[in-house]
Amino acid sequence: MITTLFYILSAFTLATAFLTIFSKNPIHSAIYLVLCFFSIAGHYLMFNAQFLAIVHIIVYSGAIMILMLFTIMLMNLNKEDEKNKTLWSRLAAVISFCLVALVLLAAFIKAQQTGYTYEVSGEDYQSIKVLGQVLLNDYMVPFEFASVLLLVSMIGAVLLSKKEHINN
C-alpha cells in the first residue's frame, strides 16, 4: 500500500518536473511546478513530517510561486514565442543529463551501506514541539542569521527592481 503510494507519488513528481521544463508557455511551467511541489509535500507527509509539509506548501506553493507568476505577468511572457536553443546545445543538454543520471544512479545502486541499520525507536523526534526546541536551543544563532538574511534580501529586491534615475 505505502510502496504503491510512494511509486505513484514519485512518478508524479518526476513527470511534473519534466513537464515544467518542456512546457513552452512559462505560465504552464509554473502550474506544473506547483504540482511538483505539492507532490513533494506529499512525500514529507509520508515521512510523518506534517509541520515541514505545511511550511513547504506555504513557502513554495504560496510565496515563491506567486512571486514567479507575478514576474511572468509583469514581463508579459505568457506567450509561446521563445526560440529554442540550437540543436547542438539541446543535444548536449540531453547527453549530459543522461550521463549525470547514469553516473549518480550507478554509484548509488552499487553502494553498500555499512555500520548503521535502521530500526524504529518510537522516540518522538519530528513533532512541532521537538522541532521548536531543537531550532531555538541548538540552532539559535543560525535562526537569527536567517532573519537577517531575509531582511537583507527584502531590501535588496526592492532596491534592485526600483526604477533608476541615474541619468539626470
Added chain:
Amino acid sequence: MENILQEIGIDNYIYLSALLFCVGAFGVLYRRNAIVMFMSIEIMLNAVNLLLVAFSTYHQDAAGQVFVFFSMAVAAAEVAVGLAILVAVYRNISNIDIDNLKKLKG
C-alpha cells in the same frame, strides 16, 4: 506510516532525489528562458531537501529537518533577489533570453 523506511527503504529515496536533481540540472542546460531556469534551480533545491528529510527520518534526528527550514529560507531569499534582477534585466533589454546577455563579452 511510522515505519515507512522499513517498507520502502532509504535507497529508493536516494534514487528519486538523484533523478530529480538531474532533471533540474537538465532544465538549466536546456532552456533559454531565465524564469524557467529559476524554476529548475528550485527543483534541484527540492531534491536536496527531500533527501535531507529522508535521512532525518533514517537517523531519527530533528537536525535534518531544521536544516531544511534554513534551506527554505535561503531559497525564498534567493528567488526574491533573483526575480528582482530579472526585472532589472527586462527593463534594459526587454526580454529575458539569457543568450542576449552577452554585453560582458565585449
